[in-house]
Amino acid sequence: MINIxxxxxxxxxxxxxxxxxxxxxxxxxxxxxxxxxxxxxxxLLYLLAGLKFPTSxxxxxxxxxxLRPRPxxxxxxxxxxxxxxxxxxxxxxxxxxxxxxxxxDGKHTPDNFIPxxxxxxxxxxxxxxxxxxxxxxxLSGGQRQRTAIARTLALEPDLLxxxxxxxxxxxxxxxxxxxxxxxxxxxxxxxxxxxxxxxxEAAVLGKKxxxxxxxxxxxxxxxxxxxxGKAGYQNSSEFQNLCRDLRNEMQKxxxx
Amino acid sequence: xxxxxVLLAAAAIFIIWQITAMxxxxxxxxxxxxxxxxxxxxxxxxxxxxxxVSLWRVTAGMLLSVLVAAPAGLVIGGSKRLNRIFSPIIYxxxxxxxxxxxxxxxxxxxxxDTSKIIIMFLIxxxxxxxxxxxxxxxxxxxxxxxxxxxxAGRRALFRFVYLPASxxxxxxxxxxxxxxxxxxxxxxxxxxxxxxxGYYIYYRGSTLLDYPSMYAGVIAMSMLGxxxxxxxxxxxxxxxxxxxxx
Numbered sequence: 202m203i204n205i206x207x208x209x210x211x212x213x214x215x216x217x218x219x220x221x222x223x224x225x226x227x228x229x230x231x232x233x234x235x236x237x238x239x240x241x242x243x244x245l246l247y248l249l250a251g252l253k254f255p256t257s258x259x260x261x262x263x264x265x266x267x268l269r270p271r272p273x274x275x276x277x278x279x280x281x282x283x284x285x286x287x288x289x290x291x292x293x294x295x296x297x298x299x300x301x302x303x304x305x306d307g308k309h310t311p312d313n314f315i316p317x318x319x320x321x322x323x324x325x326x327x328x329x330x331x332x333x334x335x336x337x338x339x340l341s342g343g344q345r346q347r348t349a350i351a352r353t354l355a356l357e358p359d360l361l362x363x364x365x366x367x368x369x370x371x372x373x374x375x376x377x378x379x380x381x382x383x384x385x386x387x388x389x390x391x392x393x394x395x396x397x398x399x400x401x402e403a404a405v406l407g408k409k410x411x412x413x414x415x416x417x418x419x420x421x422x423x424x425x426x427x428x429x430g431k432a433g434y435q436n437s438s439e440f441q442n443l444c445r446d447l448r449n450e451m452q453k454x455x456x457x
Numbered sequence: 458x459x460x461x462x463v464l465l466a467a468a469a470i471f472i473i474w475q476i477t478a479m480x481x482x483x484x485x486x487x488x489x490x491x492x493x494x495x496x497x498x499x500x501x502x503x504x505x506x507x508x509x510v511s512l513w514r515v516t517a518g519m520l521l522s523v524l525v526a527a528p529a530g531l532v533i534g535g536s537k538r539l540n541r542i543f544s545p546i547i548y549x550x551x552x553x554x555x556x557x558x559x560x561x562x563x564x565x566x567x568x569x570d571t572s573k574i575i576i577m578f579l580i581x582x583x584x585x586x587x588x589x590x591x592x593x594x595x596x597x598x599x600x601x602x603x604x605x606x607x608x609a610g611r612r613a614l615f616r617f618v619y620l621p622a623s624x625x626x627x628x629x630x631x632x633x634x635x636x637x638x639x640x641x642x643x644x645x646x647x648x649x650x651x652x653x654x655g656y657y658i659y660y661r662g663s664t665l666l667d668y669p670s671m672y673a674g675v676i677a678m679s680m681l682g683x684x685x686x687x688x689x690x691x692x693x694x695x696x697x698x699x700x701x702x703x
Contacts, residue, residue, distance in 0.1 A: 272608045282603025286621045286699045296607040309608040336699040
């Protein structure tokens with residue numbers, strides 16, 4: 202589904218974050234991007250989102266070169282990206298309104314876009330019914346993140362990109378939303394790419410974990426984690442071993 | 458602000474005025490009660506017409522300023538390139554006291570309402586454009602990226618982000634501009650007109666030495682400013698509900 206071919210990316214006056222980097226993702230996979238601060242995790246996510254562009258090489262999704270944000274991709278950021286002046290309901294319907302604003306032009310909106318009356322069901326599904334008329338400033342972090350998820354899923358994306366979405370949440374809310382995200386992605390057959398700096402979170406969410414190095418990243422190091430998301434997995438020795446391996450690898454790569 | 462607090466403040470001002478007038482005891486400072494009686498009499502003797510003319514001029518000046526300055530501020534603030542081009546120009550022009558251009562504008566546009574409205578526009582334009590530009594350029598990039606990821610291009614960003622995000626700044630700019638606008642209105646109505654509260658106050662005070670009438674005009678002008686101030690507050694409560702929730 203996603204092909205990153207010979208990607209080189211650098212910010213102006215900085216050394217490259219990625220150099221001749223190759224990476225492939227198959228439809229329906231759940232990937233966690235892990236690595237130390239400054240290794241390029243978020244940049245890689247933004248390259249997939251079409252918000253940043255390679256210095257050389259290319260990013261293609263379903264064979265199409267990414268030149269702008271792709272209407273079928275959803276992006277959820279750490280601070281949720283909710284409009285503070287819009288209620289929960291207005292925020293959830295925002296993506297649909299943007300699509301209606303442009304119409305099915307194939308550029309901002311999929312050319313087969315037909316507005317669906319699915320907003321209330323997503324509000325209900327994400328447990329937001331009681332706060333649908335509240336503003337983001339009146340919500341807890343977990344409720345805001347639920348709103349951001351509802352807004353993105355209401356557009357029925359085939360790719361969900363998340364940038365440290367649960368990092369500011371308490372442990373219980375984080376676990377709850379991790380499970381919700383995994384079950385929704387599985388149910389809707391959505392490919393998930395999630396950036397995290399937490400080893401345990403990567404091991405919980407990613408059936409595949411891409412460990413990034415200090416730049417420039419050249420050869421992706423991938424950890425297979427097929428049991429991610431299964432009940433009780435976090436208490437298994439397999440989970441503990443994976444976390445230990447990831448930690449060791451990160452320490453080794455950062456020279457500690 | 459609570460209505461009760463505003464009424465209490467108004468009562469306090471009137472009491473201070475009453476005491477000062479009694480202490481000074483000169484015709485140039487009549488008591489508020491005397492002025493209020495004259496005010497209600499004058500309403501039927503032309504004060505209302507002067508009020509209406511002033512209201513039209515100041516509303517037209519402010520509306521024109523908002524309609525031109527708000528989109529200009531949004532466009533400049535929303536584009537780094539335009540911001541780089543226009544900011545030095547605004548920086549140079551903003552501090553110039555535009556009121557000194559009153560004679561020049563009258564020479565160009567004549568003595569009618571147009572010149573008075575344009576002078577107000579010249580002053581208010583910069584106040585509004587600067588506030589709106591700063592608000593628009595200060596929008597968190599994550600918010601824009603989040604919208605872009607939903608498919609929003611430049612037009613949708615203006616419709617769904619820049620405009621609503623700048624609405625409080627537009628209203629703040631308006632609120633801050635009301636005092637200036639009314640002051641400028643007074644100056645523009647001092648000459649080349651026979652209508653408007655500025656003319657009324659000046660004529661009654663300086664020519665007829667009818668001080669109670671002059672103060673009636675001052676009250677009318679204060680009510681004009683206050684009415685506009687309350688209107689902006691009302692609009693903010695209506696359009697920016699999110700600012701007033703806990």
